[in-house]
Amino acid sequence: MNRTPAPRARLIALASGVLAATALTAPGATADDAVRPTAAQLTAAHTALARADVTGSAWYTDAATGTVVVTVDSTVDADELDALTKAATTPAGAPEINRTTGKFTKHIAGGEYILLPGGIRCLIGFNVQDSAGVKYALTAGHCTDTGDVTSLGTTVNSSFPGNDYALIRYSNQSAAEGSVYLQNGTYQDITSAGSPFIGQRITSSDPMTGVRSGTVTGLNATVNYGADGIVYGLIQSNLCSEPGSSGGPIFSGTQAMGLISGGSGNCSTGGTTFAQPVVEPLSAYGVSVF
Template sequence: MRHVRRRTVRRATRLAAVGGLLLGGVMVTQAAMASEPPATTTVPGGAAQSVASTGADLVKRLGTARTAGSWVDAEGRPVVAVTDEDSAAAVRAAGAEAKVVGHSLNELKSAAAALRSAPRVAGTAWVMDYKSNQVVVRGDSTVSASDWGRMTDVASGIGSFVRMERTEGTFTTRLNGAQPILSTGGRCSAGFNVTNGSNDFILTAGHCGPTGSSWFADNQGAQQVGETVNSTFPGSDFSLVQYAGGKAGAGADIVAIGDGNGVRITGVGDAAVGQRVFRSGSTTGLRDGEVTGLDATVNYPEGTVSGLIETNVCAESGDSGGPMFSEGVALGVTSGGSGDCTTGGTTFFQPVTKALAQLGVQLIVAAPSDAAGNGASPAPSEGAPQPSSSPTQAAVAPGSVTPGSTTPVTGGTGTVSLVARLTDPRNIGPGLLVIAGSLVALVATRYIRAEQDRKAYQRHYSATWG
């Protein structure tokens, strides 16, 4: 009976050890696979809908002769400016707020066209202010009294809905994402990763450097990032930097926001006036603010750029080309502006959708399975950089909008091999402990069995020949 019990215990121990080996192997494999960078996909410009969609769709449906733009109010509701009560009723029936105004979007666009046809004055900018139903013309500190007087005369000839404002500072490009890229011309910030299906690129500002510019990740020029292969500035402000290795590598769907953290990009869309947005740059990190205007024109010293997004997010030299986003949706890349992140200011962004369409590339975004299941972005993890609390803080639904899903920045441009993941003790430690314990148990049972067999044989031999 004792022999039977011992044999049963040994058999159960061996089975447990084999089971432990299998379990440990599964744990190691799962840990290694979990450390693999998440899959990415691509979306063409405009494939993902942003907060602007409801208002923009109504403006498109009703027409620019009956509407005058749209925006998002403090509660996050879409508001559409309309020129008559019938249009207002249609907007309300669609679930949006309506505001009856005196000038249509056609009139605002006509005013902007008249300003563009006037003699160019560096240091001026104008934007259609949908909320006030006006075109606002701003002049920085470099504009002389005579030039400002000439611009005022032009505005007066257009109509009373053109408003003139002086602003402090100067309208400049922000040469000098999030990650810094450097060339002989200065420092910029990487924007978003894009692809044409064969090669991957960085989408950044066009004023950062002309076609042929080489970019590096260090001041010594030892770590080459890539080379500018397509640049548009002035007119628009975007460029493509082709990766030296051809591929963006791990974390291509992430933009850095500081302290080793990043935001996962899940789509691309158009900005809306009143929308709370976030910008990241290599000089000032993560900052937030509000979209204050669309289709802005800025007369930089280097030339005129039109079709920009105007915001009250601050930026400084070196932030050029960095990404602007909200809830993980790519919206723009930093172009320029006035002020700084101490006193606040105005910053303009090149819309991503327009750049993608003109360049014929697609944004690299997180695969659908990596996005939040309900479409809402998780709150940033504990210790992650928070939006600024500067005077440029947005007033749009405070606290209800985030940059997007926060995740560690992987860094590097190469993918992590399976061998590297399998040999990383941080991934496979628990599984290895289970395997080691199972091996010890298996060896112990084999040793005990061998000793028992040896002693049984010795007793039998002694009894036979003794």
């Protein structure tokens, strides 16, 4: 993925010498202070991006630099890209714009593990339990609606769009194990849940694509799935995924990290994958991994 650095105000070394930083900033300020947008300016940029309503766009703020990072799929045309650029530009400068292959879609078809109404298949993310020891499966909210009867049991709660998570109560309580299958006869034990950080190595496990690894590239990302809705607060990564990966687990060692929501590309050419952070549904439903 090519990244074009966002225009930034910076100190310029001239042939006759270096212009002192004190000539560009107020006393006591730094160059970074002069170019970093305020929280209000970033909020305004995110609001403007949502109002632009461009299907196939996603965005987050780089916490280290304060730069708005916009990722677009192959369906976004030049005019839409221009509108996104204008919306995300702050007084500190233009956004970073990245284009990824394929189309942002909810990865819903062709998966395994959970058979849903209408013949749809998604994946179990993680098995969890409540304070009474009742066991459930966490999966993506766009896979199922509250009340749906699945191959595992009944969906007791589902949240999509806005969020992307759902809770299915196991009919057979003894079937749930606190681990992730690694597609080769072995299992990864999951003992806790965590919040990812930029650059963290993460792993997914999918019966179609196998065990894959990638890195976290963005946090608190918003993705516009078009008519299917907008989802907020997602993990953005260069981990590959394909249709059928929805709800699948993203983990780091023994820590649960997220549930695959969607993305673009595939595991042959690469792409972008978005995931629902797992700590949010754990808190919302009052459950924990085991």
